[in-house]
Amino acid sequence: MIETALLSILKNNPAVNAIVGSRVYPMYLPQTVTSACLVYQQVGSSEDYSCDGPEGLIDARFQITCWAPSYTAVVNLAAAVKRCLAFCRSSTEGISATRITGMGDIPNLGEVENVNRYGRFIDVTISYQE
Numbered sequence: 001m002i003e004t005a006l007l008s009i010l011k012n013n014p015a016v017n018a019i020v021g022s023r024v025y026p027m028y029l030p031q032t033v034t035s036a037c038l039v040y041q042q043v044g045s046s047e048d049y050s051c052d053g054p055e056g057l058i059d060a061r062f063q064i065t066c067w068a069p070s071y072t073a074v075v076n077l078a079a080a081v082k083r084c085l086a087f088c089r090s091s092t093e094g095i096s097a098t099r100i101t102g103m104g105d106i107p108n109l110g111e112v113e114n115v116n117r118y119g120r121f122i123d124v125t126i127s128y129q130e
Contacts, residue, residue: 002060002128006040010064013084019068019077029067034117036068036077056129064122074118081122 003026010016010024016038023037044061064081068074 002058002126003040003042005128006062006126010038010040010081010084013080015080016077016084019073019080029065033067034069036066036073038077038081039065039067057127058129059125059127061123061125064124066120066122067117069117071118074120078120078122085124 007024007026011022019036020038023033023035025033025037025039027039027041029037029039041063042060043063045058047058066074066077066081068077
């Protein structure tokens with residue numbers, strides 16, 4: 001699964017791991033987490049086809065949301081995630097990630113009311129073969 005490969009890439013990067021440790025979650029942020037963390041979800045995918053059928057290359061689009069207790073911390077976390085994924089080539093979990101592109105981000109979600117947490121979205125496309 002591409003999600004497992006992405007999780008492995010993020011958790012095994014020393015810079016990202018130094019900030020979030022094992023706090024990388026699918027889909028939802030647990031309410032009890034107040035430290036810096038990541039939440040990821042796949043938001044789309046497409047597969048390349050030719051006249052002969054599928055070519056085996058899949059483009060999966062993910063949203064990675066960085067959360068931290070301060071604006072400076074969330075900016076630093078987002079930068080670490082983007083450096084981790086930039087030009088990443090990975091063969092893990094049976095997935096060969098050939099390209100990771102489109103790392104745009106939405107600069108600031110602002111402070112979440114009554115939670116003292118700041119967020120930043122990173123949008124990324126991973127091209128891979130299973």
